[in-house]
Amino acid sequence: MRSYLEATDFWGSASAEALASEFGTPLYVYNERIIRSNLKRLSGLITKYPYVTNYSIKANSNLYLLQIALEEGLSADAMSEGEMRLLLKAGFPPEKIFFVPNNVSADEMKFAVEHNIIVSLDSIDQLDLFGTINPGGKCSVRLNPGVGAGHHEKVVTAGKNTKFAITDDQLDEMFATAAKHDLRIVGINQHIGSLFMDPEPFLKSVVNLLEMAMKFDKLDFIDFGGGYGVPYHKVSEDEQPFDFDSFEKKFEALLDGFVEKAGYVPLFKTEPGRYAFCEGGVLLGRVHAVKTNADRKFAGTDIGMNVLARPTLYGSWHDVEIIHDNKVTTDDPEVITIVGNICESGDIIAKERLLPKITTGDLVCVLDAGAYGYAMASSYNVRRRPAEVLIQLDGTPKLIRRADTWEDLFRGFEI
Numbered sequence: 001m002r003s004y005l006e007a008t009d010f011w012g013s014a015s016a017e018a019l020a021s022e023f024g025t026p027l028y029v030y031n032e033r034i035i036r037s038n039l040k041r042l043s044g045l046i047t048k049y050p051y052v053t054n055y056s057i058k059a060n061s062n063l064y065l066l067q068i069a070l071e072e073g074l075s076a077d078a079m080s081e082g083e084m085r086l087l088l089k090a091g092f093p094p095e096k097i098f099f100v101p102n103n104v105s106a107d108e109m110k111f112a113v114e115h116n117i118i119v120s121l122d123s124i125d126q127l128d129l130f131g132t133i134n135p136g137g138k139c140s141v142r143l144n145p146g147v148g149a150g151h152h153e154k155v156v157t158a159g160k161n162t163k164f165a166i167t168d169d170q171l172d173e174m175f176a177t178a179a180k181h182d183l184r185i186v187g188i189n190q191h192i193g194s195l196f197m198d199p200e201p202f203l204k205s206v207v208n209l210l211e212m213a214m215k216f217d218k219l220d221f222i223d224f225g226g227g228y229g230v231p232y233h234k235v236s237e238d239e240q241p242f243d244f245d246s247f248e249k250k251f252e253a254l255l256d257g258f259v260e261k262a263g264y265v266p267l268f269k270t271e272p273g274r275y276a277f278c279e280g281g282v283l284l285g286r287v288h289a290v291k292t293n294a295d296r297k298f299a300g301t302d303i304g305m306n307v308l309a310r311p312t313l314y315g316s317w318h319d320v321e322i323i324h325d326n327k328v329t330t331d332d333p334e335v336i337t338i339v340g341n342i343c344e345s346g347d348i349i350a351k352e353r354l355l356p357k358i359t360t361g362d363l364v365c366v367l368d369a370g371a372y373g374y375a376m377a378s379s380y381n382v383r384r385r386p387a388e389v390l391i392q393l394d395g396t397p398k399l400i401r402r403a404d405t406w407e408d409l410f411r412g413f414e415i
């Protein structure tokens with residue numbers, strides 16, 4: 001087992017203990033060097049054609065991290081009015097924002113229209129509603145290419161059994177609805193699901209979407225969605241990263257085929273979320289109790305399911321490293337379950353893992369926590385969401401979001 005934290009010099013000039021004592025635990029810590037390198041990989045994906053990467057900010061919407069994504073040349077997609085507002089606040093111009101909602105009100109659509117943000121509609125009803133508020137306008141439509149993929153059924157968003165998108169057999173009705181409101185469909189988009197390491201389903205969806213694209217008048221853009229996987233088992237099983245180089249070649253070949261057949265070059269886009277920030281984020285927590293119930297050993301930490309929901313919600317695996325006396329330890333491995341401080345038995349961060357011996361006072365580092373970590377945190381059990389710290393390029397830490405205060409939690413009662 002190789003230490004990711006040591007191999008990447010993750011804490012920069014700080015140390016885990018120094019960060020924990022300055023900012024408290026639990027704490028989300030991000031490494032700017034790792035983040036920028038992953039963002040560069042994404043923004044340079046397709047070089048042969050006009051190409052844009054929309055960072056899908058639902059994965060991590062920290063304002064400062066959004067600004068780094070903007071600096072690295074990424075555009076963004078938003079799922080809600082809140083995400084649009086945050087992107088505008090971060091400095092994204094409207095033309096770099098793509099609103100890809102699902103089941104939203106006319107008011108939420110109006111916000112986009114009034115701010116010149118292009119909207120994608122993902123059902124005939126939503127297209128109809130959009131037509132009533134913006135007749136004669138332009139929009140995109142989200143299509144279901146018939147293939148889905150993802151790490152869990154809850155995050156597969158195309159193929160059968162999904163609430164998302166417009167299917168092939170609905171296209172005639174869709175065109176009729178657009179015509180009724182004189183809407184111009186200038187783009188199509190898809191998102192097949194989240195986290196694939198095998199690119200084949202995605203490539204198949206590209207083929208299908210490009211076939212569907214032939215049924216449209218000349219499109220300004222075609223957006224293939226996100227989903228590129230991250231190796232969550234890189235420390236425990238030496239899992240290899242997503243092979244972008246071979247993926248890029250196959251992807252580009254499909255685009256070549258479309259350009260030749262369609263006779264024009266649209267702007268191509270993808271929409272990754274997880275890949276951008278996942279590996280650049282570590283969640284740091286403190287062990288407050290170690291105990292053995294029946295024959296199961298538990299390490300009780302301050303990382304509750306309210307801080308990181310993924311293991312509880314999807315049974316997701318995150319590699320874990322243990323820090324004892326301010327050093328990564330590999331001593332005396334034993335099987336242990338790491339849990340949080342929430343009053344549910346499902347409040348588990350890492351189940352029955354072979355890990356170095358853990359004692360009270362140690363620090364637990366949950367790897368690959370930069371995506372869908374803080375973004376899905378809550379104040380369940382009236383707990384304050386943690387702070388976020390960025391290890392900057394010069395190695396020094398900077399607070400990029402303070403922890404919730406009690407006042408933050410009680411503000412809603414001031415009525």
Ligand code: LLP
Pocket residue numbers: 056058059077100155157190191193194195225226227228271272273274275310371372
């Ligand atoms: N575009 C759309 C329309 C999406 O719905 C999503 C993710 C993305 C792009 C970005 O997908 P990514 O590259 O991050 O896989 N909470 C789950 C993941 C949910 C993803 C939802 N949609 C998790 O923690 O695994």
